[in-house]
Amino acid sequence: MSDRADANIRPGRERELASLYATARSLTALGDVDDVLDSIVRHAHDLIGTDFTYLSLLDDAGVLSITASEGTISAAFRSAHIPPGTGLGGKVIESRAAHWVGDYRRAGELQHDPAFDAVVGNEGLVALLGVPLLVRDRVIGALFAAHRSERRFRADEIALLSAFADHAAIALDNARLYEESRGALAELRSAYRTIEEQVVVMERAQSVHEALTGVVLAGGGPQVVASELAEQIGGEVVILDRSGGLLACGGAREPSAEEPDGGVLAEVIERARSTGRAATTTGADGRRHSAAAIRAGDSLLGTVLWSQHQKPSAMDVRSLELATHVVGLLILKDNAAADAAERLSGELLTELIVVSPNVSVTQRTRARSRGIDLDALDVVVTAEAHGVSAGELVRHLHVIARQEAGLAGEHLGHATLIAAAEDAEGFARTVQQRIRTELGRPVVVICERVAGHDWARAFSRATGCMAVARHLGWADLGATTDRFALYALAFDVDRKAELDRFLADSIGPLLAYDASRSTDLVATLDAYFRNDSNLRRTADVLQVHLNTLLKRLDRISAVLGHDWRGTDDLPLRLAIRLERLRHAVQS
Numbered sequence: 001m002s003d004r005a006d007a008n009i010r011p012g013r014e015r016e017l018a019s020l021y022a023t024a025r026s027l028t029a030l031g032d033v034d035d036v037l038d039s040i041v042r043h044a045h046d047l048i049g050t051d052f053t054y055l056s057l058l059d060d061a062g063v064l065s066i067t068a069s070e071g072t073i074s075a076a077f078r079s080a081h082i083p084p085g086t087g088l089g090g091k092v093i094e095s096r097a098a099h100w101v102g103d104y105r106r107a108g109e110l111q112h113d114p115a116f117d118a119v120v121g122n123e124g125l126v127a128l129l130g131v132p133l134l135v136r137d138r139v140i141g142a143l144f145a146a147h148r149s150e151r152r153f154r155a156d157e158i159a160l161l162s163a164f165a166d167h168a169a170i171a172l173d174n175a176r177l178y179e180e181s182r183g184a185l186a187e188l189r190s191a192y193r194t195i196e197e198q199v200v201v202m203e204r205a206q207s208v209h210e211a212l213t214g215v216v217l218a219g220g221g222p223q224v225v226a227s228e229l230a231e232q233i234g235g236e237v238v239i240l241d242r243s244g245g246l247l248a249c250g251g252a253r254e255p256s257a258e259e260p261d262g263g264v265l266a267e268v269i270e271r272a273r274s275t276g277r278a279a280t281t282t283g284a285d286g287r288r289h290s291a292a293a294i295r296a297g298d299s300l301l302g303t304v305l306w307s308q309h310q311k312p313s314a315m316d317v318r319s320l321e322l323a324t325h326v327v328g329l330l331i332l333k334d335n336a337a338a339d340a341a342e343r344l345s346g347e348l349l350t351e352l353i354v355v356s357p358n359v360s361v362t363q364r365t366r367a368r369s370r371g372i373d374l375d376a377l378d379v380v381v382t383a384e385a386h387g388v389s390a391g392e393l394v395r396h397l398h399v400i401a402r403q404e405a406g407l408a409g410e411h412l413g414h415a416t417l418i419a420a421a422e423d424a425e426g427f428a429r430t431v432q433q434r435i436r437t438e439l440g441r442p443v444v445v446i447c448e449r450v451a452g453h454d455w456a457r458a459f460s461r462a463t464g465c466m467a468v469a470r471h472l473g474w475a476d477l478g479a480t481t482d483r484f485a486l487y488a489l490a491f492d493v494d495r496k497a498e499l500d501r502f503l504a505d506s507i508g509p510l511l512a513y514d515a516s517r518s519t520d521l522v523a524t525l526d527a528y529f530r531n532d533s534n535l536r537r538t539a540d541v542l543q544v545h546l547n548t549l550l551k552r553l554d555r556i557s558a559v560l561g562h563d564w565r566g567t568d569d570l571p572l573r574l575a576i577r578l579e580r581l582r583h584a585v586q587s
Helices: 003-008 011-028 033-048 087-095 114-123 155-217 222-233 262-275 314-355 361-369 390-404 424-439 455-471 481-490 493-517 521-530 535-542 546-560 570-586
Strands: 052-058 064-070 099-101 127-135 138-147 236-241 246-250 279-282 288-296 299-308 379-384 407-411 414-419 444-449 477-480
Touching: 033 052, 033 064, 033 138, 033 155, 064 087, 064 138, 087 099, 087 127, 087 138, 127 155, 138 155, 222 236, 222 246, 222 299, 222 314, 262 279, 262 288, 262 299, 288 314, 299 314, 314 361, 314 390, 314 407, 314 414, 314 455, 379 390, 379 424, 379 455, 390 407, 390 414, 390 424, 414 455, 424 444, 424 477, 444 455, 444 481, 455 481, 455 570, 477 481, 493 521, 493 546, 493 570, 521 535, 521 546, 521 570, 535 546
Parallel strands: 444 477
Antiparallel strands: 052 064, 052 138, 099 127, 127 138, 236 246, 236 299, 279 288, 288 299, 379 414, 379 444, 407 414
């Protein structure tokens, strides 16, 4: 270019280029997207000198929406949208090049949108220049310079706005990337803080767990563990067994105006047991109650309950859950020791019954090691409950045996207890009421006194009376064998010969007749006496026709050899009852 040509460059053009580069440099220093958008339209307005400028960005549907503006425009115009392919903006987007019109409303080469045209008319927009915003060969929007009077846009103005739009698009993309990076960094920092907090929680909870483990390794039981946990996390710690009974309690209870509703505690305990996770609720006194179930596999061993006024932290809840592992091991250890002790107790009980009245030195030594004086064991107790196994009843008897320095076990299918009791009748009632309360159902307990270490005889009489009680319909009873003294002949082995002789004299022919012909004359006579000699009721009970019953009664008279209905039938009634009792006891 010649010196004359250089001299012909307009000073205004130089100022515009200088302003463009200065503006481009300023855009690179901005980081926030909104700041960049505002700066773009502001500098574009200064560069071009039109009435107003605005910037529109494309959304996912291809609609242009005004995002930033400079100059006086109405709110309606700022909220306007340009549908895809319409207006000057649509042409700029589709062609990816700059376009202008001297009079927008009369521009026939544009596809007009009536809604946007109405906004344009209200705004007074006439001349309009639009240039695309390109980022990595992708159109993201358009930058517009608008005039409220008709005019032409010079080539240098178009080039200047296009060059500025190129810088602006890069600055806008950088701002977006920076904002995304800043957001990702904030999320990363938040995640890192969360991880740090979780690590702190785990480390603190692990510290509590190690403290509790140390207590257990030092020989501490549930009470020591409860006290140590309360010391570590504060408040009151209660350990319950599987049935809700108190195992241990640690920590000083904080004063409150009123006791919490027991239903609240029951609800949070049930929630912890059903979900397998710690649960928290608030009681009537404002205290928080947290519960965590103690489990070993699918077996529920108990619950750890923690009460205090502060809202529990994540560390506290985790510590509570870890504490259940320690307590669970303790309970399993205690259960194993109890099972072993109960097994030894049952074995010794069986030995004493089998060898009685003789007692070996070894047996006395084994009893003394358990704190039991065999010479003091002067009662034998048997227990029975409908629908409850002997093994389950024995578990309840073991608890009583430990408290009474006795022995409990299952012998010949009967739940049995050998203990010491000055008042046998009162002891029988106490044992019966206690087991009845624990089971929540009727229980029969029979107690027999022991003389001269003869536990075998006492066991035989107690179980015999139990069979009689069952036969007589007793379902809820605590008594000694004295109540069944009248029926002693039916189960007393020492008087078996007497019973056999009495039955042979009284109903021997009937027994022989039934045995040889497979008839039921004895059963028929028993039903007849039980129904007060009422023929109709007896026939109904036996489920036979009345004529059949009459024939059987006549046959009984023929077998016995006398008219038993016309004489004193008390001996016959007693013989029938004893025979039925003996059958019940022996079956």
